[in-house]
Amino acid sequence: MKEKVAIQGLKGSFHQEAAEKYFGTDIEIVECLTFQQLVKAVSEGAADKGIMAIENSVAGSLLPNYSLLRDSDLQIEGEIFLRISQHLIALPEQSINNIREIQSHPMAIAQCDKFLHSLHDVRIVSTDDTALSARLISENKLKGVAAIASEKAAKIYGLKPIAKSIENNPNNYTRFVVIGKTQPAEISEVANKASIAFALQHKVGSLQKALSAFSRYGVNLTLLQSLPQVGSPWEYYFHADLVFRHRDDFELAISALKQNTSYLKTFGIYKEANINRNQNEN
Numbered sequence: 001m002k003e004k005v006a007i008q009g010l011k012g013s014f015h016q017e018a019a020e021k022y023f024g025t026d027i028e029i030v031e032c033l034t035f036q037q038l039v040k041a042v043s044e045g046a047a048d049k050g051i052m053a054i055e056n057s058v059a060g061s062l063l064p065n066y067s068l069l070r071d072s073d074l075q076i077e078g079e080i081f082l083r084i085s086q087h088l089i090a091l092p093e094q095s096i097n098n099i100r101e102i103q104s105h106p107m108a109i110a111q112c113d114k115f116l117h118s119l120h121d122v123r124i125v126s127t128d129d130t131a132l133s134a135r136l137i138s139e140n141k142l143k144g145v146a147a148i149a150s151e152k153a154a155k156i157y158g159l160k161p162i163a164k165s166i167e168n169n170p171n172n173y174t175r176f177v178v179i180g181k182t183q184p185a186e187i188s189e190v191a192n193k194a195s196i197a198f199a200l201q202h203k204v205g206s207l208q209k210a211l212s213a214f215s216r217y218g219v220n221l222t223l224l225q226s227l228p229q230v231g232s233p234w235e236y237y238f239h240a241d242l243v244f245r246h247r248d249d250f251e252l253a254i255s256a257l258k259q260n261t262s263y264l265k266t267f268g269i270y271k272e273a274n275i276n277r278n279q280n281e282n
């Protein structure tokens with residue numbers, strides 16, 4: 001039986017591309033319109049695994065996804081980077097001069113805001129997904145409307161690119177995490193990266209002490225993201241990604257960190273992906 005992989009969005013979305021790059025094309029895609037539905041699909045067994053965008057090199061982090069992971073029992077078992085090339089796509093007879101409305105996922109809109117600011121009299125509309133925007137234009141034959149989406153979405157939904165590679169910077173990458181209910185044993189043998197969240201007491205130097213636990217054991221911090229603790233104004237969760245050489249170094253750093261934290265959760269220990277060569281190709 002094919003592995004069921006939940007994605008946020010429809011076929012033709014960047015999540016589908018990431019899922020196929022990580023698992024190969026012989027999978028069953030479970031389309032979820034929201035990230036909440038994606039977490040539910042994996043938690044309740046409607047899908048075996050999920051692929052979730054977590055940060056983008058131009059537009060920044062998808063902040064609500066950190067909280068979704070923190071509140072779930074799911075494990076991160078891998079990651080994948082995808083080069084994101086955004087195109088403005090519309091019905092075949094349209095040109096940029098006809099366009100009065102542009103629809104897309106908010107992260108895609110943020111990645112292209114320089115291009116969008118250069119346009120006049122165009123309404124920008126946020127939708128759930130790049131591919132959904134393309135499908136709606138195609139199904140409803142919407143003239144004067146374009147979507148920001150991939151070349152693949154243009155092909156699937158019979159649309160034409162009217163402006164190509166409109167992202168602010170060509171170094172536009174999205175990092176996706178691979179989530180599941182349990183951590184596969186074979187992954188922990190090759191693991192050199194972990195995603196954690198911690199909270200600290202409001203004391204002078206507590207963040208500095210926490211960070212020094214990492215440097216003491218040669219653990220490299222590749223991400224530090226603070227998020228509000230809802231219900232405790234001005235208190236924060238710190239989400240961190242850590243890269244280590246030996247599992248023992250990570251364990252020692254975590255033991256040292258624990259001495260100062262009021263909350264600590266490990267989301268998963270997995271193999272770091274290379275931005276050009278992804279995990280399964282290593």
Ligand SMILES: O=C(O)C(=O)C[C@]1(C(=O)O)C=C[C@@H](O)C=C1
Nearest residue numbers: 013014015053105107129130174
């Ligand atoms: O709308 C899509 O195609 C998605 O897969 C979503 C998403 C995101 O959530 O960041 C994924 C990658 C791109 O950075 C833009 C949008």
